[in-house]
Amino acid sequence: MSSEIAINLQNVSKCYHIYDKPRDRLLQMFAGQRKQYYREFWALKNVSFDIKKGETVGIVGRNGSGKSTLLQVICGTLNQSVGDVQTQGRIGALLELGSGFNPEFTGHENVYMNAAILGLSRAEVDERYDDIAAFADIGEFIHQPVKTYSSGMIVRLAFAVQAMVDPDILIVDEALAVGDERFQRKCFARLDELKAKGTSILFVSHSGPQVVELCDRAILMERGERICTGSPMEVVRAYQKLIYAPVEEQPRLIEEFKSIGSDKIVAETREVEVTQYAPPEDQFFDAGMVPESTTVYPEQGARIDAFEIFDKQGRRCNVLKAGGEYDIVMRGVITENVSRIFFAMHVRTVSGVVITGQRFPEEGKYFECEGAERAFRITFSFQMVMLPGVYFVGGGVWSETEPTLCHRILDAIMFRLVSDQGARSFGYMDASIDEPALELF
Structure with missing residues (x-):
């Protein structure tokens, strides 16, 4: 050895x-x-x-x-x-x-x-x-x-x-x-x-x-x-995709992951609706920012059609200002009669670390959704207090009953957070309020 x-x-x-x-x-x-x-x-x-x-x-x-x-x-x-x-x-x-x-x-x-x-x-x-x-x-x-x-x-x-x-x-x-x-x-x-x-x-x-x-x-x-x-992010995604897949789909996924080998796990990808818009010629939207790591889970009672980010002027955007307030919108359809559901979204770094996220309704509470083919639109509002950089947005629809994961998309969209000020913080978040005060004696 x-x-x-x-x-x-x-x-x-x-x-x-x-x-x-x-x-x-x-x-x-x-x-x-x-x-x-x-x-x-x-x-x-x-x-x-x-x-x-x-x-x-x-x-x-x-x-x-x-x-x-x-x-x-x-x-x-x-x-x-x-x-x-x-x-x-x-x-x-x-x-x-x-x-x-x-x-x-x-x-x-x-x-x-x-x-x-x-x-x-x-x-x-x-x-x-x-x-x-x-x-x-x-x-x-x-x-x-x-x-x-x-x-x-x-x-x-x-x-x-x-x-x-x-x-x-x-x-x-x-x-x-x-x-x-x-x-x-x-x-x-x-x-x-x-x-x-x-x-x-x-x-x-x-x-x-x-x-x-x-x-x-x-x-x-x-x-x-x-x-x-493979890389931790790739393998964790493969693992999560496997455990949330319908039982009849799991043997196929296992063979798929085996056939890829030990060098690279290829995520199943698809275009989400936000990538199809014509880019406006201004600074708040960059048409080139489309994730290559989008991972789509099986549909088991719901379907997510799009993730979008809007500023307070109602403009769709993916170039965001540090400290600004934005709405992250997830919309889709409840395709089957699913009981006791909840929605959740998250924001991840390039390395896959979850920076923030939100569940609705709160822990321990659920929505009763009677009937199929019911469209939904849910808005999560955030103030972007992270440090400048590139981030990824994803989320899903869950149920307390089986199957627990109705639908989920990882890295559905991405955004760039920019600042017109020099960097004065480090880590993930910029929680500083003002310039530090220094006294020398």
């Missing part, structure tokens, strides 16, 4: 034997190879990929797609049935909640036990112990048995141990979803530090925005197979 590769998998498969009755296990012991009393379940099927040193790779997929089995095989807590797994360096892993902890031991004792498993000497743990305890921030509970901990406290201590011992490879499997927002932010800041130090990170999450923002690449798993690999 190349010195630049941290993880290498070659045709890795994992098979479980499923017995219908407990006695069948005993019968199988006596039968040997002469007769089979079990059914085979392949949790992994010929999975191959490389992860470079210092690379962060996200893994997405539905429950039961093989993600957790894959991580356990890489960690060595589970043996593959077929194939070869090679890793270089110390592996830290956050898998199932509380895995690796002895519930009868105190947090203090578990810190030393887990660090020893990772290959650290007692002297090395002594050097890091204060940092681990401070990061976990569970107070005197660190001297109490782990069986008395809440799920959040277990995650805090587990992440502190695994992330503060400077692993060469860190594997995180949905564990951070348990912590509160402040602790999650601290964890992601620590992940950024580890990335800067050259740690390879495998990150499993159902949160598309987290994968897009954190990862360099992403892998889509489905039914134990690696379906495709």
